[in-house]
Amino acid sequence: MKAIGFKQSLPIKEENSFIEFETKTPTPEGYDLLVKVQANSVNPVDFKIRQSAAKDEELNEPKVIGWDAVGIVESVGGKVSKFKVGDEVFYAGDITRSGSNAEYQLIDERIVGRKPKNLSIAEAVAIPLTGLTAYEALFDLIRVDPEKDKGKSVLILAGAGGVGSIAIQLAKKLGNLTVIATASREDTVEWCKDMGADFVINHHKDIKEELKKIGHSEVNYILDFVDLEGYWETMTEIVKPQGHIVSITGSNEPLDLNMLKNKSITFSWELMYTRSMYQTDDMARQHDILNHLSELLDDGTLKSTMTTQLDGFTVENLKEAHCIQESGKSIGKNVILF
Template sequence: MKAIGFRTSFPVDHEESFIEFESQIPEAKGTDLLVKIQAISVNPVDFKIRQSAAKDTVLADPKVIGWDAVGIVEAIGEKVSLFKVGDTVFYAGDITRSGSNAEYQLVDENIVGFAPKTTTISEAAAMPLTSLTAWEILFDRIRISPEKDKGKSVLIIGGAGGVGSVAIQLAKKIAGLKVIATASRPETINWCKKMGADVVVNHFDLVKEVREAGFENVDFILDFVDTNMYWDVMAELIKPQGHIASITGSSEPVALNKLKNKSVSFSWELMYTRSMFQTADKIEQHHILNRIADLLDEGVVLSTLTTTLKGLTAENLKEAHKLLESGKTIGKIVIEY
């Protein structure tokens, strides 16, 4: 099978930042599905791993990354019970295993969902990783309840990105929250409004912007940009007994003491935790993806696809990574095979 990977962490413009090579089609065993991939999407985690996984070294075997895919189940392991050969599936995969930038991939059935029936392949490929992340941060980390939290406010920092685009929709349409999203360019402001944001504010002076929009404080804050950069702002804007959650990690210790007087909760969200640590509830990702597929089919949630490239090639992966590294992308970039 054809696969695309890298041996060294080169800048994206380097001739060998991605290389095409041939590899054996893997064999499905246990609870694994062998998926013949039809389309993938590219996420910021892809270029971050490309930039760091083989820094100052040369790997003997190329590393294949990629954590979003749609495809057809080609074969199943002997313990598979959720799917059969021929099913169309979508998933975000497992960061500890070989990725989706290849013609075939093995993936544990517990973190796979049935693909939506009414979307295009590319529209479906755009959704798994960002949907899982947005769903988990809202409903597993903060544990928002549509019954008790309806009408409360959420500030989403980074509303036009892949995760922010889905989080706006889920927060508004499923949780029933009042959604404030950050964006600064006309095109990103319009995108956030299209996704369902009630209010869009400029992130350059966030405290002033949020308060001028009529919110002295907010019940929940989701950070999809930079925890350290926005920490003081978030600590000021969050309501007493509110909840802040972030996906971005931290380059230095987070000053949690700034949340103490308000008794504010803080959570990290990493979509890979369940697969990385084989948690007892990892099948929840199967259920979440099935729910997202239903919401897409019902038209409640819109695909966040904005750019489609045609063909599994090193050049297309370089182009997708270059676009993401610019920090200017809106929604999701998909490569259709």
Template structure:
């Protein structure tokens, strides 16, 4: 049961059946304020960031479909649902939200409080908005799926080390485990970014097997892979026996049989699983984001914001989508509100 908040707000609505470069792919609309479920917060949005999930959802929308996208945000609590006890009006928060509901590219956004963390002190809204989705993804891959801890040793390979997930995964692995960390990156700026964020070595993904074996002749124990399609044979060659692969993408075709001889374990990582199915442990997102805030405040990890666009508008959202689609982004693209 949703409680009406009343009034209207501004939202940027994505239009299905149109590429990101289309002038009408994103339209400004006056929308009703979102209703609040008992466990919801109503958040005034101050900053959002762009992620591949935004472009993928847009691409899947059919002609005539429309929706508000955006799955990272930092803002202030404006109202709370009847069953919320963890937050108060005026608190600064950050979160990634839920793909089954409208996104954050709007003046206000309703989100389940169990998915929300307190914003790290010392960060701007823009710096905070860069973190939630990618941090949850990297954390679940490293610590939930791989089962890593401060005592863990071995070698981790992070593909796309300068990307959004890579940028935070390198920091978490380097600061919270004893792993040796290898990242893939090819351009000078992406190589420099990966090294600055914790990579011990950077290799070129264009010849993955040769490059990885040069850095790790015995192979790698863990592979964090935003891109798996076409890489399975390479993974089979560079993984050690009983190694592990965490896959973040949704390949159109997948044959993991080459991994069988080495008994390599395959993990699917989808940070939206908890909110999509409203699992009993949904509050894990809140605890994880609160822990991230502590790590940021202690100087253990830092924001991955690299590019700031002023305004959450049709133009800035289009530009952010096109940058993400280019596959050449370094760090995260953040849009700051000027409502």
């Protein structure tokens, strides 16, 4: 089968930052599905791993990354019970295994969902990784209750990005929350509004002052999708007592958790890969979440966040998608149709 990978962590515009090669089509065992990949999408995690996985020395074999995928089940392992050959599926993958930048991929059925029927392949592949991340943050970690928490406020840092785009929709449509997103350019502001944000504030200005202007000097919840370290002090000041902060971004320096003590603030990390990395007891929760997202997309509650479609599974298109992500100005999701 054809695959695209890398042996060295090179700048994306260098010739061998990605290389095409042939490799053996794998055989599914246990809970694995063998999926014929029809499309994938590129996320920040893709370029971050490409930049770091082979920084010190050249790999003996090309590393295949890529996690979001839509495809058709070709064959199944002996323990598979949720899918059959011919099923259309979508998923966000497992960071410990070979990725979706290949014609075929093995994937554990417990982290796979049914592809939305009413969406095109390209529209559907924009959702899994960001959808799971936002859903887990809101409903597994904060545990938003749409009845009890109706009208409470959530601040979404980086609202126009891939995760922010779907988080706005989930917080508004499923969580019944008052959604405040951050964006700084005219096009990203409009995008956040189109996703359903009640308010959009400028993260290049003083966040505290921006919130006061819209009558929300404090917020119940904060979702950090951009820069935990840079916004840490501000977040601890604007989150309400007994509030909750969730971050996906990490920090290069230790965080002062004492700043959360007096207000009894809860802080959580969200990493979508945790369940598959550690084979947690609730690993199949991602199967259920993806199926729920599929239902919400099919009935029109949610809409795809795809903005750019590149046609053809080629080195050139993969490089282009990585360039868009690395620019830091990407809106929504960029997908590659095989």
